Amino acid sequence: MIDANVTLEGCNLTRSFGDGDTRSVVVHDVSLEFCSGEMSLLLGPSGSGKTTLLGMLSGLLQPDEGQVVVLGQDLWRMSERERELFRLHHCGFIFQGANLMPALTARDHLEMVLRWGERLPWSEVNRRVTDMLGLLGLSRKGHLLPEHLSGGEKQRVAIGRALIKQPRLFFADEPTSALDWEHGKHVVELLRETAHGGATVVMVTHDPRILNYADRIYRLEDGRLLGADAPTESAVLGAP
Amino acid sequence: MRKPYSLKILWHGRNRFLPAILAVSFSAVLIAVQSGVLLGTLAVTSRPIDHASAQIWIGIRDMPSIELGHPIPEAWMFRLQAQPEVEEVEGYLYEFAYWHKPGGGSEHCCIIGARLEGSSMGAVNDLSPQMRTRLTEPGAIVVDATDLDRLGLKHGVGECAEIMGQKVRVVGLVHGFKSIWGPYVFCSMETARRLLTMYGADQYQYILAQCKSSADVPAVVERLQHRYPEMSVLSDRDFSVQTRLYWLTRTRIGVALGLTSILALIVGLVITSQTLYAATAASLREYAVLRALGLPRWRISTLVVSQSFWIGLGGVSASVPAALLLGRFAGFVGAEIQLPIWLLAATIAITMTIALVSGLLALRSLRLVEPANLLR
Numbered sequence: 017m018i019d020a021n022v023t024l025e026g027c028n029l030t031r032s033f034g035d036g037d038t039r040s041v042v043v044h045d046v047s048l049e050f051c052s053g054e055m056s057l058l059l060g061p062s063g064s065g066k067t068t069l070l071g072m073l074s075g076l077l078q079p080d081e082g083q084v085v086v087l088g089q090d091l092w093r094m095s096e097r098e099r100e101l102f103r104l105h106h107c108g109f110i111f112q113g114a115n116l117m118p119a120l121t122a123r124d125h126l127e128m129v130l131r132w133g134e135r136l137p138w139s140e141v142n143r144r145v146t147d148m149l150g151l152l153g154l155s156r157k158g159h160l161l162p163e164h165l166s167g168g169e170k171q172r173v174a175i176g177r178a179l180i181k182q183p184r185l186f187f188a189d190e191p192t193s194a195l196d197w198e199h200g201k202h203v204v205e206l207l208r209e210t211a212h213g214g215a216t217v218v219m220v221t222h223d224p225r226i227l228n229y230a231d232r233i234y235r236l237e238d239g240r241l242l243g244a245d246a247p248t249e250s251a252v253l254g255a256p
Numbered sequence: 257m258r259k260p261y262s263l264k265i266l267w268h269g270r271n272r273f274l275p276a277i278l279a280v281s282f283s284a285v286l287i288a289v290q291s292g293v294l295l296g297t298l299a300v301t302s303r304p305i306d307h308a309s310a311q312i313w314i315g316i317r318d319m320p321s322i323e324l325g326h327p328i329p330e331a332w333m334f335r336l337q338a339q340p341e342v343e344e345v346e347g348y349l350y351e352f353a354y355w356h357k358p359g360g361g362s363e364h365c366c367i368i369g370a371r372l373e374g375s376s377m378g379a380v381n382d383l384s385p386q387m388r389t390r391l392t393e394p395g396a397i398v399v400d401a402t403d404l405d406r407l408g409l410k411h412g413v414g415e416c417a418e419i420m421g422q423k424v425r426v427v428g429l430v431h432g433f434k435s436i437w438g439p440y441v442f443c444s445m446e447t448a449r450r451l452l453t454m455y456g457a458d459q460y461q462y463i464l465a466q467c468k469s470s471a472d473v474p475a476v477v478e479r480l481q482h483r484y485p486e487m488s489v490l491s492d493r494d495f496s497v498q499t500r501l502y503w504l505t506r507t508r509i510g511v512a513l514g515l516t517s518i519l520a521l522i523v524g525l526v527i528t529s530q531t532l533y534a535a536t537a538a539s540l541r542e543y544a545v546l547r548a549l550g551l552p553r554w555r556i557s558t559l560v561v562s563q564s565f566w567i568g569l570g571g572v573s574a575s576v577p578a579a580l581l582l583g584r585f586a587g588f589v590g591a592e593i594q595l596p597i598w599l600l601a602a603t604i605a606i607t608m609t610i611a612l613v614s615g616l617l618a619l620r621s622l623r624l625v626e627p628a629n630l631l632r
Contacts, residue, residue, distance in 0.1 A: 103550035111545065112632055174545075
């Protein structure tokens with residue numbers, strides 16, 4: 017682990033969906049913390065609330081109760097605009113699908129974030145995009161549309177799109193679920209390198225092959241946190 | 257030069273966007289051609305004024321347009337001649353009559369009688385010197401080439417017919433005077449008087465004048481109008497505009513063409529808006545990722561509105577040549593479509609506005625963009 021400072025902390029987070037008789041509590045009083053330089057996993061069976069928890073930690077889904085402190089700021093006490101700017105400056109996301117625009121090339125997707133988000137000049141954009149494509153192993157495929165990229169390459173473009181603005185926090189929701197292990201492994205290695213480069217990476221997964229890449233694992237079941245530890249010590253704490 | 261993202265999206269989805277581009281193009285062509293037809297039709301109504309050299313037209317009080325004049329006394333000529341700025345004065349006849357076709361049947365026609373000398377202020381400048389010479393013969397007339405069918409004539413020149421029971425003979429043909437209510441029949445003042453027996457020898461329908469300097473026209477018009485309220489005194493330009501406006505506002509021609517244009521705009525608006533809405537709705541997840549990454553909503557909105565801009569531009573780019581071609585084709589079949597630059601520019605402006613409005617309407621689909629929906 018490198019520079020293990022707490023950058024993200026969730027305190028007593030609770031989230032439910034529905035009203036009245038249909039109300040179900042998906043995440044119940046969960047407290048946990050994440051450090052820079054670590055890749056942490058949120059692990060649990062389907063319906064355990066791990067994705068909902070990721071949403072609350074990342075500023076996408078408001079908790080019913082509890083607090084998220086991120087880089088020293090209370091995320092859910094910010095205005096919507098402030099949270100949007102916070103995500104712009106500090107957060108990267110990847111989701112299950114690559115969600116790339118079919119009309120835009122791999123390079124366009126990376127450029128768009130820097131041009132529209134960071135408003136960088138073209139010379140700087142070109143340099144950073146070229147570097148990122150090299151890091152992703154896509155130097156010769158920057159001009160290709162998503163339809164001409166493999167599933168793994170598309171997901172790497174999605175990672176590149178999230179990484180190119182050099183976020184301090186990186187949230188990934190089952191990024192390898194649609195990939196074979198060959199491509200999935202490459203994606204996970206990229207995320208681990210990102211974490212060991214100083215970022216805080218939080219990943220939701222149910223893929224056991226990823227466990228050995230994680231620095232910290234949180235296991236959830238029925239919306240409750242069972243425990244946390246490094247995988248080398250107990251593989252997955254709370255596992256049956 | 258980098259292609260804008262919106263243009264790339266449009267090109268990549270060209271099959272999806274083609275109906276919208278065609279709808280915009282259709283709207284633009286319809287607006288341009290409808291307006292061109294209107295302008296062409298209105299221009300025909302004032303053509304006897306526009307193609308004559310008279311600078312001042314005098315008629316009965318409150319005459320709304322050229323074809324709604326009444327007989328006025330010849331004595332009014334003296335009022336004009338008394339103005340120091342006026343150089344020349346002459347009478348002019350313009351009246352409807354019945355044309356009896358040589359093969360049977362009748363048709364309304366509009367007789368225009370004027371002096372025929374080279375200095376004539378009433379004779380249209382389309383009458384060549386040879387025609388003017390032939391028109392001095394009793395009963396000689398000139399008609400528009402495209403009205404021959406309507407007049408029951410085959411070749412025109414040399415053929416005879418009757419107007420109000422009087423024999424007339426066609427001695428020449430002009431072009432561009434296809435009237436909307438009855439064919440124009442150009443003749444000498446003498447022939448006109450013989451055909452229009454309701455006019456006394458000392459009556460005209462209009463009195464025309466020319467000033468020594470065209471700069472004097474407004475002052476003379478104002479002075480005469482003030483001094484003689486029983487007369488209508490108009491400059492040629494004002495009379496021309498008044499005649500066209502009368503036809504535009506007092507008949508349903510402008511309303512009908514205007515409604516068709518509005519309908520075309522609505523069709524373009526709805527198709528473009530719905531196409532953009534569907535395209536945007538199909539990309540909600542892609543836009544949601546951008547929102548999750550913190551890219552501002554206005555950037556995404558601009559992307560959608562930019563697509564509507566390109567759709568509009570594509571539509572008008574296709575429509576301008578199409579409208580010009582239709583205008584040319586209409587000319588071949590005797591119809592008149594006027595497509596001046598200002599009309600094309602106005603059509604482009606209206607169409608682009610409609611395309612952009614449709615882009616703004618499509619933005620409602622962006623309300624559905626919700627980054628939290630990306631979490632499964």
